[in-house]
Amino acid sequence: MNETPPHFSIKNNYQKYPGKYSDFLTNDILRDICFRITGREEYTVDFIEETNVGKLVLLEYNNAVFYVLVPDLAVNGRNSYFQSFPTSIVKYYNDPCMERSIYFYFLPFKGNNTTNYYKFLYRLMATAGVSFLNTSEYLPFEIHPFTTLEDIVAIRESNRNRNKSNNSTYITKSSDNTVEIFGKTYGANKKETTLLCLALSNILSERAKLYIICEQNLTNLPAPDLAVIDSLNKIEVVQTTTTMERRELELNNSLRSARFIYNLLDKLGPKKCAFCDCDIPQLIQGAHIWPVAKIKRQHQLTLDEKLKYSTNRDNGLWLCENHHKLFDENLIMLNSNGEIQFSSEISGSSLTYLTGSTPKTSLDLEFINENVELYITKRYS
Template sequence: MPIPHFTIKNHFQKRHELYEEILTKEILKDICKKITGQNKFTVTFDNIGYNIGRLATLEFNGNIAYVSISEFEIKSRNSFFQSFPSALVKFHEETNSNKAIFFYFLKPNGKINTAYFIFMYRLMKTAGTIFLNEHDHLGISINPFNSVSDIIVQRDFNRGKNKGNASSYVTIDENGILQIFGKTYGANKYETTLLCLAIYAISSQPMELYEIQEKELIKLPKDARNVILSLGIKVITSNLILEREEFENNDSLRSPTYIYNLLEKLGDKKCCLCSCEIPQIIQGAHIWPVASIKRNSALNNDLKLKHAINGDNGLWLCNNHHKLFDINLLYISKDGKISYKTDIEQSHEDFVINFIANKQLPKEILTPEFISYLEKRNSLLESTDYTLII
């Protein structure tokens, strides 16, 4: 029987140490035994170029195993997961159909079982990754996600515990298309890549990835982007030029950046007035309407666009409540209380009152910027025309 053979790029991109100094014979023997059942192996440490993905490949009996090795220095939650998505991309590029991808934990110098870490491990398993020694270092078995809804719920739960830490979001539009909104800068691009590949593994729904521009980077790395495109996932790049064109041409403003900013501020799609959570019928509703922003001669076009895509200038509303709000049948006061227009038919009044479960917006929505946008909207309305819902 042929002896399994490791191939490992020896150099780090930014560190002076070598992989052969970290991946000892004992570690490689353990990996080989867990994958092939054999103790004997050969290894080549390749000194040309540098290692992408903290990756070792193991070839045996016509099979190839991609093994991503964990960090052992826990500098930050993002840095721990930066390498694996690159390994996963290389795995997808592999033409040998007899392939599998693995993850091997080195002994860490910090905590690696936080809620965020567990979420990322579950994404890795959902993408098809086999963990070789999770029990040794986590003490638990990691289960993959079994549905996109499961990912969305857990993502929003983690966001609630660590607001401001999320960089990617998943939702569903009115046509049933899975939409992933991901930033493209720094560690964010790796999370976006992993999220796409994990969701692809468990869903047959059409998918769209919206690349949200951050700093100077507007696209994912070329290799990751090509793999995502090869899977039939539509990739849409959002940048200020495209956003400006959309803003100038449409008062409804179907802006990826605006949706991303609402997801970042408000979390997953959920109507603020009736708590409906069916994402296909939840929309981003502007507080200060786009048409009004456009008519404001005191602002230049850049400032107009900034206001139009600001997450504080919006709410999640279901189709019905969005329409009622747009035609000013509903009124929100600066303390977040909801009123309805008085001069409507009694049957319509009963419907509106009974259809609003949340009669006041949560305090966390009522930021100074939100109230400022609300005042701009309400300056064109007469509060005396409305009756408070109690």
């Protein structure tokens, strides 16, 4: 038996604020963590001043390193509670030590950590490789990792429908069957993007693309996060900036914009044709109501204004390939109230076919607003 007891390294400036953290990083807590992982109750401990590692406790024993994520009970808010964990998980992935594992240790929680959103993030953490030490003492359910992309998308959308503020990262598939991740770079958004990528890397068999949607002058994820995502060789990172999109808009009468797709996912949810309810993502495209070519001809607008209209969430619909083509050719049209109409040029068997293949008679009311009505008017003006 190894005579050297397990050793704790308490990180993230815990020793700097002893009054703030001493209430929950007690000897009893450390002893319980130690016993659950190593089977031993005696341990040594020291404090290490190191920032930007999340709320992290390291336990070293028998040449192995055990990362233990400990929630910071001093923070308020759902995003603040989770924001530090992806940072610690990234540090874990970057650790060259071959003998390592990562855990989560629950502490008494004053709020409600059993919501569907919390459950979703716990499951993402489990999919990313985190084991939970004492779930049964704090949660009425077990935490199971996701096993399929479709499961993640369905639960993500279910959470979004319950709380419209859950809107930072989205997943879909392109026409060539590539898994596409759209994530933002600011605050808690970037951490959810990182956590989602780490989780997906463990269940995807094919290579995916991560489109980084920059905001507040941030054009990328943190360097350690990018390094880990790149090292896993499962996800290609694609930079998207307004400069790049502005340049494409200058050169073309169409715009393949990651920001536009992100905005449609944010407003409309998963890909589903607005005219026929086809929900096969590989067949669904983002269609502009006010076409980009028409926007470009508005000489009174600046280039930035044209880009704003071309990527606006209210200037788009999900349409299947057939209905997108029919819409572009104005064989199917919309009136200002969002009602679907057929061109007078269509008659006979063609009209019968279109009527049968277009079961919707109008856009869903929840997605119609004054901006949508304005874009429809501009389309036909």
